[in-house]
Amino acid sequence: MRIPNIIGWARRLVWLAIVAFALLVAFAWVKPGREDMPWTPLSLSEPIGMSTARKIAALGDDRDQCLALLATSGLEFTPSEPFGADQCRVENAVRAQSGQPLLPLAPASVAPSCPMATGLLIWQTQVVQPEAQEILGAKVRQIETFGSYSCRRMYGRSEGAWSEHATANALDVSGFLLADGRRISVLRDWFGGDEKALFLKRVRDGACELFSTTLSPDYNAAHADHLHLDLADRGAMGWRACR
Ligand SMILES: [Zn+2]
The missing domain is CATH 1.20.5 (Single alpha-helices involved in coiled-coils or other helix-helix interfaces)
Known part of the structure; x- marks a missing residue:
């Protein structure tokens, strides 16, 4: 033995x-709160936690679940008909109906994917508006964009990886219009060193907690005039690029 x-x-x-x-x-x-736990379902009202970005990105796998979650915002979203082909096929784009200030994207025609709209909604209510109020003393009336959908590869090259824009899973934010009429421009104000620059950097940092990719003028000249936000699928580990 x-x-x-x-x-x-x-x-x-x-x-x-x-x-x-x-x-x-x-x-x-x-x-840790429920927002940090990877197994709890995402809720729009919970604070941003360690697992929030992964949960937002995972919404891409389930269109109905995503639309149901968006509906809990009280916002009216119109799911758009599928469009595009092959790598540029979009099945889950949504458009916030105009006249609703909860997600004031401009131009009004911009229709990001449902997961992007969810991330933008959380970004807007928990990052953009509180930072605008604190730093600039005014609400943001409009988030100005260069759009979401664009059937192209990264950096518009003729070969290589497809851009998240090709599936409306990205948004380029060029600036913000405040309720008092002031305009914050990524191109003009990023390196300004004043409160507008501080606001832009804070909303960039906040986006890094929510999106798979957040690129700003700090990254390269291609991003001198906008913040690029996307929900690229980076698997279970869900690493994020924040520049
Ligand atoms: Zn972009």
Whole structure:
């Protein structure tokens, strides 16, 4: 009969206790909420947490679930008919009906994918409006864009990876119009060093918590006049690019 290796087992138990204790300390330190848990369903009203971006990106897999979630915003969204072909096929674009200030995208014709609209809604209510109020003392009346859908490869090249714009899974934000008539422009104000520049950097940083990709003028000259936001699918790990 083999004699059980008691010292080996005791060592393993001690390690297990140390790991369990470390996890407990980490848990108490971070105090995760439901927004941090990868298995809880996304809600529009919960604060932005560690798992929010992954949950928004995962909405791309389920059109009906995404539309149902958008409906909880109280906003009227019109799902658009599928359009485009092959790599540029869009099945899940939505348009916020005009006259609704909850997601004031301009031009009104812009129709991002349902997951993008969800991310933009959270960005707008939890990042853009609070930062505008705090830094600029006014509400944002309009988020000005260069549009969402564009059937092309990245950087408009003739070969290589397709852009997230090809499936309306991206949006280029060029500026913001405030309720008091002031206009914040990415091109003009990014490097200005004043409160407009601070506002732009804060909304960029906030977008980094929500979107798979957030690119700003800090990244390269191709982004000198807009913030590029997209929901590229980066798998289970869901790493994010934030520049
Ligand atoms: Zn873009």
